[in-house]
Amino acid sequence: MEETPRHPLAVARMARGLTQDALAAKAGAGRRGLRSGTDRARLRKWERGVEHSEEAQLYIAEALDLPARTVRSDDWPGWIPQTMTGVVPLGPFSFSSVPALREALRTAMERRTFLTISGSALTVLAAQWADSDASPLTRARDGKLIGDEFVALLEDTSRHLAALPTEQRQHTAALLDAHLSTVTDLLEHCRYTPAVGLRLHTLAASLAQTVAWHRFDLGHHITARQYWVAGLHSAHAAADHDMGAGVLGDLAYQAAWRDDHATAAAILTRALTRARHPAARSLLQLRLARTLAAQGEQRPALRAIAAAEHHLSDARTQRPAWCAWMSDADLAVDTGQALLDLGDTTRAHQLITEGERLLPAARDKTRGVFLAYRASSYLTAKQPAAAAAAAAESLLLAQRIGAPRCVTLVHDLLPRFQPYRQEQGVPELLELAAA
Known part of the structure; x- marks a missing residue:
C-alpha cells in the first residue's frame, strides 16, 4: 500500500517534539480569546488539510518559533518549513523528493535566511543516503497523464541550458528555476508510468544540482544547500547512486569552501561507499584529498x-x-x-600551472578559479608580481563572464598583497x- 506523507503542520510539530495539545497551548489561542486551536480535535482537522x-x-508560526514574515496565508500549509534542521529527512520512500524540492523552491522564493x-x-543526511534504498516510485493517483514527448522536451532544453558557456549561463537562472518548478509540479500532480517517473526524478536531480551551483556561485549558501538536498532526494528516488554521491560531493565542496572540513570529510566518506563510476570516485577522492590536506592530514591526503x-x-x-568535465587539468x-x-x-605551483595550461578554452569559470589558485601559490612563493598578474587576469575574466565566486576568491587574496x-x-x- 502506498504510504501517504504527513501534513506539513504535523511534520513540523513532531520535529519540535510537540504534541497536538502542546502546540495548541503554545500557540496561545486560548489566552488570545480565540476558539480555534484550543483543543486536539481542531488541530487534528488542521493536520488533515482544513x-x-x-x-x-x-499564532502557529509563533508556536513553531518562526518569524511572522514566514506566513503566507494564501499558501497554507506550504509556508511551513518541514524540519527544524532545514533538511527534509531521507527515508525509504520516494515521495520525500517532492517535499524536498518544494522546500528548496520556497527557500529561494522567500529568501528564508532564518x-x-x-x-x-x-x-x-549523508548517513541516511548511504544506508537506505528508495521503494518503487510512487505517483499521483489523479491528474492528467504526462507523456514521453513533453518529458523529452524538458530534458533537451534543460541539458542545453546547463551546457551553455558560463558567459551565457548567467542569463539562464530564471529559465532553470522555471524548469525545476515545472518538473516538481508534474511529479506532485500528474499521472505517469514508472519509466516516466524515473526520468522526471532524474531530471529533477540534475536541475536541482545545476541551480544549486548557480546559487553557490552567487554566495547564496542556504539556498544552494537546499537545492543540493533536494537533488539528493531526487537522485535517491531514481536509485542513481553515482548522482547521489555527486550531489553529496557538492555539499562537501561547499562545506570545505566555508572551512568546515570535518563536515566535508564525513560527507565524502559516506558518498564514496556507493559511488561506482571511476570518474565519480576520482572526483570524490580528489575533494577528500583537498579537505584532508586543509586539516594537515598528510598521509590520508x-x-x-x-x-x-x-x-x-x-x-x-x-x-x-554531472562529472563529464572531470579531467587531468582538474x-x-x-x-x-x-x-x-x-x-x-614547489610541486604545488608546478601542478597548478600545468593544470591551467591543460584546461579547455570553454571552461572559463574554472579557468578564473585556477588563476586565483595560481596567484595564491605565487604569493606563497613570495613572487608578488607574478601573483598580481594572475589575480588581475582572474578578476577581469570573472567580471566579463559573470562569475562572482571567482571575484570573491581574488578579493580574499587582497590582504596578502x-x-x-x-x-x-x-x-x-x-x-x-576597488573599481
Whole structure:
C-alpha cells in the first residue's frame, strides 16, 4: 500500500517534539480569546488539510518559533518549513523528493535566511543516503497523464541550458528555476508510468544540482544547500547512486569552501561507499584529498590523491553528465592545492600551472578559479608580481563572464598583497579590485 506523507503542520510539530495539545497551548489561542486551536480535535482537522484564518496561522508560526514574515496565508500549509534542521529527512520512500524540492523552491522564493542547515544535519543526511534504498516510485493517483514527448522536451532544453558557456549561463537562472518548478509540479500532480517517473526524478536531480551551483556561485549558501538536498532526494528516488554521491560531493565542496572540513570529510566518506563510476570516485577522492590536506592530514591526503589518479585513469569516455568535465587539468590543479596546504609549494605551483595550461578554452569559470589558485601559490612563493598578474587576469575574466565566486576568491587574496604595494602590478590590481 502506498504510504501517504504527513501534513506539513504535523511534520513540523513532531520535529519540535510537540504534541497536538502542546502546540495548541503554545500557540496561545486560548489566552488570545480565540476558539480555534484550543483543543486536539481542531488541530487534528488542521493536520488533515482544513484551512484557517491568517490570524491563527500567525499564532502557529509563533508556536513553531518562526518569524511572522514566514506566513503566507494564501499558501497554507506550504509556508511551513518541514524540519527544524532545514533538511527534509531521507527515508525509504520516494515521495520525500517532492517535499524536498518544494522546500528548496520556497527557500529561494522567500529568501528564508532564518533557516540554517548545520554540518551535523548534513552528515546525518549523508548517513541516511548511504544506508537506505528508495521503494518503487510512487505517483499521483489523479491528474492528467504526462507523456514521453513533453518529458523529452524538458530534458533537451534543460541539458542545453546547463551546457551553455558560463558567459551565457548567467542569463539562464530564471529559465532553470522555471524548469525545476515545472518538473516538481508534474511529479506532485500528474499521472505517469514508472519509466516516466524515473526520468522526471532524474531530471529533477540534475536541475536541482545545476541551480544549486548557480546559487553557490552567487554566495547564496542556504539556498544552494537546499537545492543540493533536494537533488539528493531526487537522485535517491531514481536509485542513481553515482548522482547521489555527486550531489553529496557538492555539499562537501561547499562545506570545505566555508572551512568546515570535518563536515566535508564525513560527507565524502559516506558518498564514496556507493559511488561506482571511476570518474565519480576520482572526483570524490580528489575533494577528500583537498579537505584532508586543509586539516594537515598528510598521509590520508596523499592516499586520496593516489586513488583519484588511479580512478581517473580507469574512467571511460562515457561518463555521468554531472562529472563529464572531470579531467587531468582538474586533477593537477586540485592536487596542487592540496600539496600547497601540505607545504610542498614547489610541486604545488608546478601542478597548478600545468593544470591551467591543460584546461579547455570553454571552461572559463574554472579557468578564473585556477588563476586565483595560481596567484595564491605565487604569493606563497613570495613572487608578488607574478601573483598580481594572475589575480588581475582572474578578476577581469570573472567580471566579463559573470562569475562572482571567482571575484570573491581574488578579493580574499587582497590582504596578502598589502606588504607588496610597491611591487610591479600590485597597485594596478588593487585599483582594479576597488573599481
